[in-house]
Amino acid sequence: MTHVTNLISASDLKCEEIYDILNLAALMKEGRESYMDALKGMSLAMIFEKPSTRTRVSFEVAMTELGGHALYLNYADLQLGRSETICDTAGVLSRYVHAITARVYSHETVRELARCADIPVINALSDMEHPCQLLADLLTIRERKGDLEGLRIAWIGDGNNVCNSLILGSAITGMNLAVACPAGYEPDARVVARANELGSKVLITNDPVEAASGADVLYTDVWVSMGDEGEEEKRLRDFSGFQINSDLLSHAKSDCIVLHCLPAHRGQEISAKVLDGEHSVVLDQAENRLHAQKALLMTMISRQCDG
Numbered sequence: 001m002t003h004v005t006n007l008i009s010a011s012d013l014k015c016e017e018i019y020d021i022l023n024l025a026a027l028m029k030e031g032r033e034s035y036m037d038a039l040k041g042m043s044l045a046m047i048f049e050k051p052s053t054r055t056r057v058s059f060e061v062a063m064t065e066l067g068g069h070a071l072y073l074n075y076a077d078l079q080l081g082r083s084e085t086i087c088d089t090a091g092v093l094s095r096y097v098h099a100i101t102a103r104v105y106s107h108e109t110v111r112e113l114a115r116c117a118d119i120p121v122i123n124a125l126s127d128m129e130h131p132c133q134l135l136a137d138l139l140t141i142r143e144r145k146g147d148l149e150g151l152r153i154a155w156i157g158d159g160n161n162v163c164n165s166l167i168l169g170s171a172i173t174g175m176n177l178a179v180a181c182p183a184g185y186e187p188d189a190r191v192v193a194r195a196n197e198l199g200s201k202v203l204i205t206n207d208p209v210e211a212a213s214g215a216d217v218l219y220t221d222v223w224v225s226m227g228d229e230g231e232e233e234k235r236l237r238d239f240s241g242f243q244i245n246s247d248l249l250s251h252a253k254s255d256c257i258v259l260h261c262l263p264a265h266r267g268q269e270i271s272a273k274v275l276d277g278e279h280s281v282v283l284d285q286a287e288n289r290l291h292a293q294k295a296l297l298m299t300m301i302s303r304q305c306d307g
């Protein structure tokens, strides 16, 4: 079986590792009770520097359903919040638990955790990436569209952490991605350069209609991410015209699916009609966080489990 050491960036995954995880996730979704003892006695430390509903709950339920245990650790309640170093924290947690997942402001924090830990570290969202979200997105797209390679995906809105992981994931799996952002909100240039090295077919444009035309999948996320709250007023102005609504949807394929990682703001990045409409698969996408992360945890910590 695939053994992934750390998941800090989507680019840590090879194409075959992604498919192994998706295949296992699909099996786990079918037989939700078949893996009840797979991680018996194993523990996952979950460090959260920012709020979360889906990531926290899906990881916690994932560990329960695999027979293990998850510990929710609020950053501010740890000695980390009182200036214990990231490295000391990683070293100590490595003596107690079998893997660490961390949601942090700075991508450097999760990289440092991975450098210092002796156990697998999973990025549960940083300012740069959200690779766990990517796995659920790919599972959802594959369920609806059969294959990933050659599909046309349009990202509309902020070139943010979720977009960065999608850019890398699309490059690895051979999907054709078009990203439409207002000027100044394009995805990180280092991510685009890495995607190009991986053979990416990403188009970056400032025109949502150009990106959405003929798309199999439309995808958006909030205009104001956690950590960007100070820019809210300016962002709401700058992103006007970048909403996924019925008009934009009419440019996509008639069987186009609409993704949103959630939480959503109806009337901002997406209209209520589209988010709650027949093209939307956002609840499947949220559910798939659980199945994809169960498969990810199995690939990351099962070797230790096997002894």
Ligand code: CP
Pocket (backbone or CB within 6 Å): 051, 052, 053, 054, 055, 056, 125, 133, 261, 262, 263
């Ligand atoms: N999509 C996602 O990561 O949601 P949460 O912020 O609720 O975890």
Ligand code: NVA
Pocket (backbone or CB within 6 Å): 125, 160, 161, 162, 221, 222, 224, 225, 226, 261, 262, 263
């Ligand atoms: N881009 C969003 C994703 C939330 C799941 C944020 O970072 O706040």
